[in-house]
Every structure is written in structure tokens, then in C-alpha cells.
Amino acid sequence: MTTMTIAKAINEGLRATLAANPKSLLMGEDIGPLGGVYRVTDGLIGEFGPDRVVDTPLAESGIIGTAIGLALRGYSPVCEIQFDGFVFPGFNQITTQLAKIHSRSNGNLSVPVVIRIPYGGGIGSIEHHSESPEALFAHTAGLRIISPSNPHDAYWMIQQAVECQDPVIVFEPKRRYWLKGDVDVENPGPSEDPFKAHVLREGTDATVVAYGPLVPVALAAANAAEEDGRSVEVIDLRSISPIDFDTVTASVQKTGRLIVAHEAPTFGGIGGEIAARISERAFHSLEAPVIRVGGFHMPYPVAKVEEDYLPDIDRILEALDRALSY
Amino acid sequence: MGTHLPSTEFDGTAVDDQREADAEAVMGEPAAQMVQLLGPDGKLGADPVFSDYADKLTPEHLRGLYADMAAIRRFDVEATALQRQGQLALWVPLTGQEAAQIGSGRASQPQDYIFPTYREHGVALTRNVDLAELLRQFRGVSNGGWNPRDTNFHLYTLVLAAQTLHAVGYAMGIQRDQKFAAAANGAGKQPDAAVIAYFGDGASSEGDVHESMVFASSYKAPVVFFCQNNHWAISVPTNVQTRVPLSNRAKGYGFPGIRVDGNDVIAVHAVTEWALEHARQGKGPVLIEAFTYRVGAHTTADDPTKYRQSAEEDAWRAKDPLARLEKYLRAEGLADDTFFAKVKADGDELAAYVRRTAHDIENPDIRQAFAKVYKEAHPLVAEELAWFEEYSAGFAGEEESAGHAAKAGH
Structure with a gap:
């Protein structure tokens, strides 16, 4: 090592x-x-x-x-x-x-x-x-x-x-x-297997799927949520095409709630694809709509405002609140 | 028609032949010196560099070049007819460009690799591609139809000029293979090889042509850029693509550029053979501009009467590549009526074979498409195929319905 x-x-x-x-x-x-x-x-x-x-x-x-x-x-x-x-x-x-x-x-x-x-x-x-x-x-x-x-x-x-x-x-x-x-x-x-997703952190209340740069953010959000008594499962997708839907589906069947986070704009993004597929595969397990956390429908903004553009811990926690409010 | 030694010093803008200048004035282009050995009158001229290459062509070679050009012209007529009969979705005729394609293709060696555009049926013939297989793409049953590994003739590329970069990369691979062989004291050494990248005057405006020439020049890649300037990019004349002879562009990249009479099969063969040798010897790329003319339409969906005068077509028909070689062969006593009758009979036989085979081509099954998206197993493709099978099975009892039967893959 x-x-x-x-x-x-x-x-x-x-x-x-x-x-x-x-x-x-x-x-x-x-x-x-x-x-x-x-x-x-x-x-x-x-x-x-x-x-x-x-x-x-x-x-x-x-x-x-x-x-x-x-x-x-x-x-x-x-x-x-x-x-x-x-x-x-x-x-x-x-x-x-x-x-x-x-x-x-x-x-x-x-x-x-x-x-x-x-x-x-x-x-x-x-x-x-x-x-x-x-x-x-x-x-x-x-x-x-x-x-x-x-x-x-x-x-x-x-x-x-x-x-x-x-x-x-x-x-x-x-x-x-x-x-x-x-x-x-x-x-x-x-x-x-590079095309297989990894469950990085187990939880029971909700699942957060992320990949690449947002994986540490998702883990930090899960840790923060734990302090509020919420048990969040975090999946590192690793492969964006193909997507390991089996791993995501199994997690959602357990937690009933799914949040997908990526830096890319949500519209037409990977999060939408995951939301659609999971709604088909695990409809009866879902307690709330799948919620996407991502960039806005705008060209990537100038650096001095990128903090307001990029999903961060609070944005994921806000999505978690919404998911848990159903 | 004198020529200069092809070199990077070659200027190529001087007007030294009034006849050529007149012909080019029709197109609104400045004239360039052009290598021509066999003129439209069927007389063989001389060239300080390329006559030596032309002299290597035996009477048998010359008869073969004629037979090839006649065969591919007959094939072109047959394929056009098949499209008109609804057997092909589209056809891309080559008539007028036989010398450019047969001359260059026959100059290549088996170890060379060819990247065509989508009109190189004549080059395909020289690489022993089954011409009936070539129709598969135009019938809509395949995007290729032949295995490039068998012929070193790549699939047609329809996104203009994309293949010019593939050609340069392939040539960079040849360079590395040669180094591997040298490092192994010659073990596994193959005959020196080069690559030909075909493209047209229209595609010459694509950025990939520029990038391919930059890469080829930087790495001295063994590639010959073979531009068939057939004067029309569908309806747009060459002077919209370029204000200088396309061959002159090579100078800007630092390698030789040669304009050759693309309707003179002897000159095209000689120039291409020279260029391939140049490339195989490690001297770097060459650009050949074959000055020719697309006598027919761009495709069977095109209507040239909308954008050009028939007088222009007639002027180019007078420079026909087959007619001038026939004149030469007859005048020199190298071929007689019996030979030309045999060529015609062979052409009709080829046409019959192509017609028969085209009619017999079966439609593929979409399962074959599922199977070839990826080389390695892919869960999404597998899932969608499984869904399709289940969906199709639902129509199993309904074979009477043509639409459903098609969906079920029958």
C-alpha cells in the first residue's frame, strides 16, 4: 500500500x-x-x-x-x-x-x-x-x-x-x-471491474449517488446528515456509461430515496437518466421523487461565482431534506 | 507538357500551357502546371521525372488499366440502374474519374493501406473488393460490407475528411512497426508500406484535412494525400473551396504537391507510384491533386442541370480517360477489336453478376446491430436486446401481419 x-x-x-x-x-x-x-x-x-x-x-x-x-x-x-x-x-x-x-x-x-x-x-x-x-x-x-x-x-x-x-x-x-x-x-x-459502482458508505434513510469530484462532497454531506440522525448511503458510480443500475437499484430498494449529484447541468444530464431508470426499476420502493443536484442551465459561470453554481454539502443536504419530507 | 521536379520549391502557379489555361478559365481558377503524359488526342508525351515510371508499364499493364476502367464504368451504369429500379437507396457515380481511381489504386502495393471517401469504387476494384458487396452499403443492409483486414481497403467514410486523420495515424503506426522490426534486428519486418488518403475538392475545405497535413508533415508520416478535384462539391464549384490550385497547398505544409491530369491513367499511375515510393522510403507525405471531372451527378438524388452548363460537361467528355487510352492502344497496335470486344463482354458479365447478387442480398436482423455496438459485454445493450426479444415474442402468433412480422424479425 x-x-x-x-x-x-x-x-x-x-x-x-x-x-x-x-x-x-x-x-x-x-x-x-x-x-x-x-x-x-x-x-x-x-x-x-x-x-x-x-x-x-x-x-x-x-x-x-x-x-x-x-x-x-x-x-x-x-x-x-x-x-x-x-x-x-x-x-x-x-x-x-x-x-x-x-x-x-x-x-x-x-x-x-x-x-x-x-x-x-x-x-x-x-x-x-x-x-x-x-x-x-x-x-x-x-x-x-x-x-x-x-x-x-x-x-x-x-x-x-x-x-x-x-x-x-x-x-x-x-x-x-x-x-x-x-x-x-x-x-x-x-x-x-471499472464499470461497477461502489457503495462507499452504507445507510438506510436515503441514497446519494455521485461520481468523480463530487464523491468527497457526497461523503461529507452523509457525515453531516449523520449528526442529525439521518443514515445516508453513498454510491460512487465510477462508470457513467454503462451505469451499474443493479447496485443503485438495490440501494434504493433499501433506502427508498435517491439523490443524484453531479457538477454538470441537471437538464439532459446523467442524473435525469438515473432518475428515469430507477423510477422504472424501483417504483414501488421509492418514498419520494428522485432529486437531482447539479449545475444550472447556463454556460459554466465565471470563477468568482462558481461556488454558487457547484453542488456542495449544503445543496446535497437541502435535497436530502426535500426527499425526506415526502 | 513539361513538369518540374516535385519539391517543396515547386511553385506551380505559372501558366505554361494555353490549352490548360483555357480549360481552367472555365472554372475560374488560376492554372497550375499539370503532369500529363497521355493527352486527349491519345499521344504519349514525355516528362523528366514521370516518364521513367510510365515506361515501366508493359502493354499488358496498359491493357489491364483500360479493362479496369471499362469494368468500373460498366459497374457504375449498372449500379445507377439498380438505384432507379429501387434496388439501392442511393448511388454515388464515379463516371469521369476512372483514370484517377484505377491509376492510383493500381499503383498501390498489397501492403499499402487505403482510406477512401465514398466514391472510390474504382480503387475498390483495384483492391479486390467484391463489387457486389460494395453495394450493400447503398442498399441499406450494411455500413460497410467488406472486411478491410482482407483487402487493406478501409470502409467508406461519409463524414468528409475524417478519414484523412485516420490515414495519418495509420501511417504513424507503420513508422512504429518499422522501429519495432529494426529493434528486433529485422525480425517480423514487413515490406515497407504507405497509406493513401482519398478526399475531394469539397472536403479539402474541412479542418481535418488541414490537421492531417500538419500531423503528417510533423511526423514525416508515410502517407499520400490523393485529392480528386472533380470540380463540383455537389452544386458548388471548386473556386468556392479554393482560389489556388489545391496541389499548391502542400507547399504550406512543407511537402511536395503535384497536380496531375486525373483523366490520364498513365500519368496518375506514374505520379502515385512515385509518391508512394517517396512515402515508403521515409521521405514524408505527398499531396496529389488529380484534376478530373465528375461527369454525372453527385448522387442519384442530385440534378446537375440546376447548377452547371451541359457545354462544360461536353468539354470534359472530350477528355475522356477511356477514349484517350483506346486511341493510344490502337495507334500503337497494342490492342485490337477482339480485345475491346472482350472487355465489353467482361463488363456485361460483371454487370450481370452484380445485378444477380444485389437482388439476392438478404435483409439483416437488428440483432446483428445489437451484437456489434461494443466488442465487450455491455449491460445496457444486453438489457435492451432482452426487452426486444420479449417484445418480439409477443407477436409470435401474428405472422400474417406484415408489420408485426417485420418487428419479430421474420
Whole structure:
């Protein structure tokens, strides 16, 4: 067991992947000598050279498009998109090409490309640096989307993403890059399946589902609620596509109440999808409507007001109050 | 028609041929020097670089190029007819572009990998794709129909220019394979390979073409960009896409750009062979602009009378790629009536095969679509398939109803 940050855990996961799989390579802007703007690839170019850690031209469609070509030739590219808000020049390649090649080739081709995207707000940054676009990708069949919330998961999930034969987008919670935690580099333990949700905290009165950067917030809210005598179960979704509905359903059948929290706007978001599916799967267990806690229907606001935009402990507790009032 | 050594110094804007200038004036474009070996009059000219490549073509090769062009033109007629008969949802004709496609495709080696757009039926022929299988996409029973692993001929890409980046990435993979082989003292070494990325004058405006050329140049990737300038992007003429010859754009990226007469199969073959060698030898990418013309409609849903004059089409028909090679073959005594009769009979046989096969294509089952969304098991797809099976089973007793039977997968 080693203690490290999420950023270091991804770095170590990538190092393990590059060492174990000679056909794997990293591509992105400034990922070479600089080690990426968040230093996630720090030191890797020195160990594996510029053919395996590739500083690319500044062009996101080019990064994804050439990664597809490398995958068609038998390589396993891991692309870094510098910030969430800059993935959109590559959106066409991701949704019309990467997601569909296996299907449109009748299964003859597969393109196991991994795309790493630091995402989310709370870092006081300028526009386009704090967004949560995961629902835009989750709507596209053919992609898998995961988001680690702690260093152990980060270490294993990046490696599992590369091993997966389908395209995987890894949304990395950038404001948690410096969150420290224990990592077992020998054994993934319960993190063996990256597409399975984890129950982080058991409870009986309500369930809070979160992923990525809001997992620590959900846990803190559950702790606060406990002081008021409320027993809250917290689920770390881990995988945004597919969603492990079995784990969420089982929890709701026990607690009868569900709150879904994410930074992305609630309208058309993952929370809505979970609410709809759970209303079908566990209608008779629900004591209250599923309540979503998320961003507002506005472009991500300027940094000086982002605290009013981002779901926090109080927003989750307010939702809990509403759920328990039914 | 003299040409310059293709190099990054190649300017390409000089007008050195009044005939070509006149032809281009119709299109409102500045003229560029153009590699041409076999003119519309059927006379073979000389070129300081490319004649050496043309000289390698034996009479048998030349007859083969003619036969290929005739076959794909006959196929094009048949596919258009099948669309008119309701057997295909849509067809994308290539007539007029046979030399550009057959010449470039025949210049490729088996180890090369080809990324087409959606009109490269002639290149498909040169890569031994079953042409009847190629119709599956246009009949609506598949999005591909052939396995690219068998032919190194990728699926058609309909989102314009997206494939140009795939081509560059694939070429970057070839570079890495070569390094693996070198590190293993040549063990597992394959013949040097290159990639061809096809696109058109319309797609040349897409940002992915720019990015692909930037990446290819940066990494010196073994890729040949083959732009068929057929002068019309559906209804929009080339001068809306570019004010300079497209081949000139290569200069901005730092690699050679060559305009070739796209209706001259000998020149197209020579230029493409040169470019592929250049790429395979590790000298980096090349842009070829094949100056040609889409004689027919963009697709069977298009109506060219709305946007261009028939006189323009007639002017290009006078430069027909088949007619000029036939003149040459006859004048040189390389082919006679018997040969041309055989080519025609072969074409009719191909058409009959395609017609027969197209009629016999069975509709797929949506379960096949469920099965290929992901390579690994996926719970949502499994759940939706299970629902669909249960739903379909509810119609089991109602086979008489055509609509329900279709839903049940019968």
C-alpha cells in the first residue's frame, strides 16, 4: 500500500501500462518534457521516449483522428485532452468515427482508444476550463465513460481503460488531482471491474449517488446528515456509461430515496437518466421523487461565482431534506 | 507538357500551357502546371521525372488499366440502374474519374493501406473488393460490407475528411512497426508500406484535412494525400473551396504537391507510384491533386442541370480517360477489336453478376446491430436486446401481419 495523489496514481498507472504493453502510447498537447499542464505524464517521455509519449500539434480533432488510425494499425493510444472545454474540436471524431467503427465494420475492426479529459470546476479558472461534458458523450452508443474519485481507482481504472477493447473516455476530476489516498499497486481488490459502482458508505434513510469530484462532497454531506440522525448511503458510480443500475437499484430498494449529484447541468444530464431508470426499476420502493443536484442551465459561470453554481454539502443536504419530507 | 521536379520549391502557379489555361478559365481558377503524359488526342508525351515510371508499364499493364476502367464504368451504369429500379437507396457515380481511381489504386502495393471517401469504387476494384458487396452499403443492409483486414481497403467514410486523420495515424503506426522490426534486428519486418488518403475538392475545405497535413508533415508520416478535384462539391464549384490550385497547398505544409491530369491513367499511375515510393522510403507525405471531372451527378438524388452548363460537361467528355487510352492502344497496335470486344463482354458479365447478387442480398436482423455496438459485454445493450426479444415474442402468433412480422424479425 502506497500513499499518493490522484495525479500521481494516474501517472503510475500510465507508467505500468507503457511498461507492460509495447503497443500502448500517449498522445497530447504538452505531455512530453512538460509532463502535461497538470503534470500527469511527468517523467514518462524520459523513460519511454518520444515515440511512446508523443507531443502532438495543437489540434484535438487531429489527436483523436490519428489515434483512431494508430488503433486500426494495432496500437493502443491514450490521448490527453488538455481541458474539458477543449474536447469539442475533437467531438466529431469521437462521436461519428471512434464510437461507430466497431459497429459499422460489423465487428471486423475495433479501435481501443482511451481519451483522458481533466474535467469539472472549483479551481477558480477562466472559461472553458471547468466544464462537465460527460452527458454529451454518454448519449453516444459505442463509447464507455468512467470517472475515478480516488487514487486507488485512478491507478487501476486508467490501466483497465487501456485493456478494454472498446473506446473509453476517462473523465479525471481535476480539482481532486492532489487528493491523497492509499493505492494498492499489487491488487485492484474491489476495483477489478471499472464499470461497477461502489457503495462507499452504507445507510438506510436515503441514497446519494455521485461520481468523480463530487464523491468527497457526497461523503461529507452523509457525515453531516449523520449528526442529525439521518443514515445516508453513498454510491460512487465510477462508470457513467454503462451505469451499474443493479447496485443503485438495490440501494434504493433499501433506502427508498435517491439523490443524484453531479457538477454538470441537471437538464439532459446523467442524473435525469438515473432518475428515469430507477423510477422504472424501483417504483414501488421509492418514498419520494428522485432529486437531482447539479449545475444550472447556463454556460459554466465565471470563477468568482462558481461556488454558487457547484453542488456542495449544503445543496446535497437541502435535497436530502426535500426527499425526506415526502 | 513539361513538369518540374516535385519539391517543396515547386511553385506551380505559372501558366505554361494555353490549352490548360483555357480549360481552367472555365472554372475560374488560376492554372497550375499539370503532369500529363497521355493527352486527349491519345499521344504519349514525355516528362523528366514521370516518364521513367510510365515506361515501366508493359502493354499488358496498359491493357489491364483500360479493362479496369471499362469494368468500373460498366459497374457504375449498372449500379445507377439498380438505384432507379429501387434496388439501392442511393448511388454515388464515379463516371469521369476512372483514370484517377484505377491509376492510383493500381499503383498501390498489397501492403499499402487505403482510406477512401465514398466514391472510390474504382480503387475498390483495384483492391479486390467484391463489387457486389460494395453495394450493400447503398442498399441499406450494411455500413460497410467488406472486411478491410482482407483487402487493406478501409470502409467508406461519409463524414468528409475524417478519414484523412485516420490515414495519418495509420501511417504513424507503420513508422512504429518499422522501429519495432529494426529493434528486433529485422525480425517480423514487413515490406515497407504507405497509406493513401482519398478526399475531394469539397472536403479539402474541412479542418481535418488541414490537421492531417500538419500531423503528417510533423511526423514525416508515410502517407499520400490523393485529392480528386472533380470540380463540383455537389452544386458548388471548386473556386468556392479554393482560389489556388489545391496541389499548391502542400507547399504550406512543407511537402511536395503535384497536380496531375486525373483523366490520364498513365500519368496518375506514374505520379502515385512515385509518391508512394517517396512515402515508403521515409521521405514524408505527398499531396496529389488529380484534376478530373465528375461527369454525372453527385448522387442519384442530385440534378446537375440546376447548377452547371451541359457545354462544360461536353468539354470534359472530350477528355475522356477511356477514349484517350483506346486511341493510344490502337495507334500503337497494342490492342485490337477482339480485345475491346472482350472487355465489353467482361463488363456485361460483371454487370450481370452484380445485378444477380444485389437482388439476392438478404435483409439483416437488428440483432446483428445489437451484437456489434461494443466488442465487450455491455449491460445496457444486453438489457435492451432482452426487452426486444420479449417484445418480439409477443407477436409470435401474428405472422400474417406484415408489420408485426417485420418487428419479430421474420
